Amino acid sequence: MHNFNITRRELDFCGRKLIVETGKMAKQANGAVFVQYGETAVLCTATMSKDAAPDQDFFPLTVDYIEKMYAAGKIPGGFFKRETKPSTDATLSARVIDRSIRPLFPDGFRNQVHVVYNVLSFDGENDPSALGVFAASLALSISDIPFHGPIAGVTVGYLDGQLVVNPSMQDIAGKSKLNLSVAGSATSVVMIESAALELNEDTMLDAVYTGHEAIKQLCALQEDFVAACGKEKVEVKLVSIPAEIIEKVESNFGNKIAEAAVIFGKQERQDAFDAAEAEMIEKFSTEDADAWEENEKFFKQAYEELIRRYVRDSILQKHHRVDGRGLDDIRDITCEVDILPRVHGSALFTRGETQSLGTLTLGGGTDEQVIDALETEYKKSFYLHYNFPPFSVGEAGRMGPTGRRELGHGNLAERALKAIIPDKELFPYTLRIVADTLESNGSSSMASICSGCLAMMAGGVPIKAPVAGIANGLIMEGDKYVVLTDIMGLEDHLGDMDFKCAGTRDGITAMQMDIKIEGITKDIMRIALEKAKAARFQILDIMADCLPEPRAELAPHAPRIESFKVPVDKIGEIIGPSGKMIKSIIEVCQVAIDISDDGTVRILSPDKASITKAKDMIQGIAVDPVEGQLMEGPVTRIEPYGVFVKVLGGVKEGMVHVSQMHTSRINHPLDMVKMGDIVHVKSLGMDKGKLSLTMKGVEGNPEPDPNAPKDRPEMQQRPPRRDDRGGDRGRRDGGRGGDRFRR
Helix, strand or coil, X not given: CCCCCCEEEEEEECCEEEEEEECCCCCCCCEEEEEEECCEEEEEEEEEEEEECCCCCCCCEEEEEEECXXXXXXXXXXXXXXXXXXXXXXXHHHHHHHHHHHHHCCCCCCEEEEEEEEEEECCCCCCHHHHHHHHHHHHHHHCCCCCCCCCEEEEEEEECCEEEECCCHHHHHHCCCEEEEEEECCCCEEEXXXXXXXXXXXXXXXXXXXXXXXXXXXXXHHHHHHHHHCCCCCCCCCCCCCHXXXXXXXXXXXXXXXXXXXXXXXXXXXXXXXXXXXHHHHHHHHHCHHHHHHHHHHHHHHHHHHHHHHHHHHHHHHCCCCCCCCCCCCCCEEEEECCCCCCCXXXXXXXXXXXXXXXXXXXXXXXXXXXXXXXXXXXXXXXXXXXXXXXXXCCCCCCCCCCHHHHHHHHHHHHHHHCCCCCCCCCCCEEEEEEEEEECCCCHHHHHHHHHHHHHHHCCCCCCCCCEEEEEEEEEECCEEEEEECCCHHHHHHCCEEEEEEECCCCEEEEEEEECCCCECHHHHHXXXXXXXXXXXXXXXXXXXXXXXXXXXXCCCCCEXXXXXXXXXXXXXXXXXXXXXXXXXXXXHCCEEEECCCCEEEEEECCHHHHHHHHHHHHHHHCCCCCCCEEEEEEEEEECCEEEEEECCCCEEEEEEHHHCCCCCCCCHHHCCCCCCEEEEEEEEEECCEEEEECCCCCCCCCCCCCCCCCCHHHCCCCCCECCCCCEHHHCCCCCCCCCCCC
């Protein structure tokens, strides 16, 4: 039996027991922790390569978030009964962990680090993604991997006017006006991801720092845990640029770098940078080929470092931005709608050198996106897809599957717009927004929010309020800092913070923050929120000049939907055996039909007459004709005792007894009607679930034929059929002359 060296701690955290343990599972990883919260449990491991990759010029960190369907007692759906690629939610959760821990590794660290987060048990109440940052930090902190932790993350909700840390998933989904993920150390905040229902800046700031107070408890728990079982950190070789190479590049090319850094156009500025770099390569490789060959990567890194220093210093010391704007100036904005002729709604939003084409497509219930995750399967009737092709930044490249960055940007834009989508009862459509980035020089996700909002307004979607988004940045050296409004690509790349904020005039609907330093203060965040609000209002004014409110009518090519209720017990009759009845209505009327379990019927078609026809047919099935209701329809069957008539558009069939065909007596229905005749009838009501009809006294029906024969072959009684032995079929006695069933 194994003698495990187990370290375990417990903490009563937000009303539930939090358990952390190491020493039993995955012991060959550099660090591994088992974390349980309620009955949700995860295993997080951290491993590191022994050596740095040669010539690596970035930190190779990978975070994988693995959902095991057995954790929720489910078998994966589809043909292959095995988990394959991560779900969108798993990918987004991995990004949250990555963005939180990445700034906390040493500068110049180039060893590959792999964090794997396995969801092993899921209780349906406690979100495993809320444990992600905490578990990853703990696994790294107890390992020998260099890491400037600990940090932790929590979820904050806003329920009944109160901020609540780590509410249940049901409360977040159904009751909360806020879904905020915040990560931080004991002293500062490092990451924010949120969606909100138009909450003001003060509430959002309070939510962030309410979460931060809870994070302090989790950091203290980690420090105690590390003291008990943490490994000594290994010494790794950190890559740094030799000071003499930086001095050499600066003395020869510093002026040219400084001049290029203040060129306004993105491509022109980059061309100037490239030209100066090419001149540098030519000079130093020619002067001393051996030194260049040995230190080529350091010369190039020194060149990039000087660009960073000149741009940052100019902003921080002189308040001079590379494109000449003031600290709070927004780039020129142009808004246009109805760019595309056949789509249901379109808009082109251009801000500086960033441009987003937003398109709207409206659909019905069958177009809802089915999400099969650990929790109960659910459907989305609003979704946004963000695309970032290589040509948007002037590059030639392969266009492959949707990447993590595109999923993350699309999710942020979707969260921002979801808050203003009309209620399903008011607007029963499925909405798909596609945001194609056509140009990018900073904050294309915020441009996607603006183009998507305008596309919906142009398409006639009765949104609750327009939404706009803006990205702010930070340049910080020591205690000195400046917050920038509407950062461009270079400022994002060389800055210390990317703070995105979107909302209406009444409040924030989405917020995201990533930093490259180890944390920011509350004062910095307050300034960023205030500047984002002012910029958001300015953009909303420009959008209002283009289109002040949603159009009253849908686009000409957009489908129309009419909703109504039918009795639940009639749903089966409307659908019919094997769907035969509903398929026939769809085919005859050329419409799309969705029927919900609660009896809500939605008919979708661009043609109003087709919707009306389908509605009449469905209501004909769902609502039994009242006594005395007049109808008409073709004769579909004739028997000696009466005729059968299809009424209400052919969805119901009733019988007219021969005695109810005319006020005078007729011998046979054929004396009055033939197959296919259109007759006028009146309902006598339902008899044991069958519709009884009469033609008596109803105008427009044919009269009996006075010359009809008295005796018809159809009126003669058929003789009993005989079997092969000449006996009656009803008396199959096996030749013994007795009744087969007689006892």
